Amino acid sequence: MxxxxxxxxxxxxxxxxxxxxxxxxxxxxxxxxxxxxxxxxxxxxxxxxxxxxxxxxxxxxxxxxxxxxxxxxxxxxxxxxxxxxxxxxxxxxxxxxxxxxxxxxxxxxxxxxxxxxxxxxxxxxxxxxxxxxxxxxxxxxxxxxxxxxxxxxxxxxxxxxxxxxxxxxxxxxxxxxxxxxxxxxxxxxxxxxxxxxxxxxxxxxxxxxxxxxxxxxxxxxxxxxxxxxxxxxxxxxxxxxxxxxxxxxxxxxxxxxxxxxxxxxxxxxxxxxxxxxxxxxxxxxxxxxxxxxxxxxxxxxxxxxxxxxxxxxxxxxxxxxxxxxxxxxxxxxxxxxxxxxxxxxxxxxxxxxxxxxRAEAAVLVLTAGLIVVTDLLTGTLAGLLAAVVKTAWDVSRLTVTVTPDGADHEHVELRGNATFLRLPRLLDTLEALPLTKHVRVDLSGLRHLDQACRQALEQWADTHRTAGRTVDLIRP
Incomplete structure (x- = not known):
């Protein structure tokens, strides 16, 4: 044994x-x-x-x-x-x-x-x-x-x-x-x-x-x-x-x-x-x-x-x-x-x-290139920052759809993630709406609404109402 x-x-x-x-x-x-x-x-x-x-x-x-x-x-x-x-x-x-x-x-x-x-x-x-x-x-x-x-x-x-x-x-x-x-x-x-x-x-x-x-x-x-x-x-x-x-x-x-x-x-x-x-x-x-x-x-x-x-x-x-x-x-x-x-x-x-x-490849090339021309820490930190920005951009996808609803009504539907990165596009769409029409803004399709977009929507609604028109915000 x-x-x-x-x-x-x-x-x-x-x-x-x-x-x-x-x-x-x-x-x-x-x-x-x-x-x-x-x-x-x-x-x-x-x-x-x-x-x-x-x-x-x-x-x-x-x-x-x-x-x-x-x-x-x-x-x-x-x-x-x-x-x-x-x-x-x-x-x-x-x-x-x-x-x-x-x-x-x-x-x-x-x-x-x-x-x-x-x-x-x-x-x-x-x-x-x-x-x-x-x-x-x-x-x-x-x-x-x-x-x-x-x-x-x-x-x-x-x-x-x-x-x-x-x-x-x-x-x-x-x-x-x-x-x-x-x-x-x-x-x-x-x-x-x-x-x-x-x-x-x-x-x-x-x-x-x-x-x-x-x-x-x-x-x-x-x-x-x-x-x-x-x-x-x-x-x-x-x-x-x-x-x-x-x-x-x-x-x-x-x-x-x-x-x-x-x-x-x-x-x-x-x-x-x-x-x-x-x-x-x-x-x-x-x-x-x-x-x-x-x-x-x-x-x-x-x-x-x-x-x-x-x-x-x-x-x-x-x-x-x-x-x-x-x-x-x-x-x-x-x-x-x-x-x-x-x-x-x-x-x-x-x-x-x-x-x-291609976006991920761009982060890779940026990281590698900066390491070569500067140093390891600078290149890596820049790559991390670029990856964070890319991710933030990816997760902030927002679809804005404007549909006429009768002669004097507009229906605006928001889907995705409403973040500050998409705020310029959102405001451009809302401000292009004629002040002569009533507007219904449907936010129920949003997965996320950050503070910047929330405040911008409320300010735009107040401005529209001041002109004597109605704005309905259908909140998520």
Missing amino acids: MVMSTGRRTSSYWPDIAASLVVFLVALPLCVGVAVASGVPAELGIVTGVVGGLVAGLLPGSSLQVSGPAAGLTVLVADTVATHGLEALGVIVLGAGLLQVLMGLVRLGRWFRAISPAVVQGMLAGIGLVLLLGQLYPFAGTTAPAGTAAKFAGLPGLVLEAAPQAVVIGVLTLVIASLWQRTRFHKVPGALVAVVAVSLLGVLLPVPRIQVGSLADELRLVDFSLFDTGVLGAVVTFALVASAETLFCAAAVDRMHNGPRTRYNQELVAQGVGNAVCGLLGALPMTAVIVRSSANVRAGARTKASRVLHGVWLLVFVVALPGVLSFVPLAALAAILLQAGWKLLEPRRVLALARTD
Whole structure:
């Protein structure tokens, strides 16, 4: 009996162990690539991946989604480091984590599900565009200019300045990663196979590689003296964007499996605790990441043990084999991030939305465009405002029908929602009625009548009655 019990227990653990190894292999190049693209030491990306597994992975909230440094935050982190310095990153991430914990405790997690899908898709598309724009330069073996305008301006000359050996490394990475997924060994991540293969080739070529230092030298405890009002905006932005990306990922992952659903408020607290630890260590911010999470589900994970173990494997790697990273060409990581940016962009979904709902597509394009030309927070807030205005316009549909009723009577029927957005049209119709006729205004078909329209109707009726004519308001 004991042997059978042990065998069953081992077999029940094996799917999570196997899944954790797959997620580790997916996470390793992404952790390094996100860190390099964010302008911070590569080791800090792996530290965030470790914290995502060992800290956020152990806390309640979601069972199968995996956390770590996200490609969607590279733009935000790079801008923050450029503005406030790498030393301030820790205090900003710590503040964002504490804010996430507070939002989870006051049960704000579920409200993130109310954000317009067009804004979410626009935010991801904008991040993808910025990622594509920034990674084209290391893909070509050159240094990317600082500003967005300069990056656009430098694109024509990039063809002439590109280093052939770097382009070869980058193209080979994309080709191997793509073709590997069609082989019988596709469960091994194509990105990892591609990076290993081109790293071996890169030994023979003079291409820029990752600069690796000591992990102990790169970790720096948070400096609380750097916290001031200047970083408050960055704290709020990090908290909101990381929370949104995490909870959108949770909704997507929940659709991939039949296990326990995500508890949004608890997951927000877990992410906040994880980011607070990342901030204390001076590492990158973390979110739940759809690439790692979907790999975890597809690999057959059953419990949270898989995401915790993936953090263990990352920790073992960064302690035992840190020097291996110095063999990886920057062009290979740029290629992996270009692939990630293209997936974030999702041009097919954008075109499909444009065919079915042009207004929603306009919100998406506005959000993505403003993220590219301004920043992530400005673009997202503008997209949210546009979505609210669009929704208000949609729900305020009002039909006004004027029907003659005899020689000296008019019958006016209102149907739909009478809001201030439709007030000009309503007043134009009423004021066009001849003062020589009696009017019956039927409001019974309205689903909603706001205060502005109510007051305008009463004022118009008083004016009409002053002229000696009757007005009947049939109220809902």
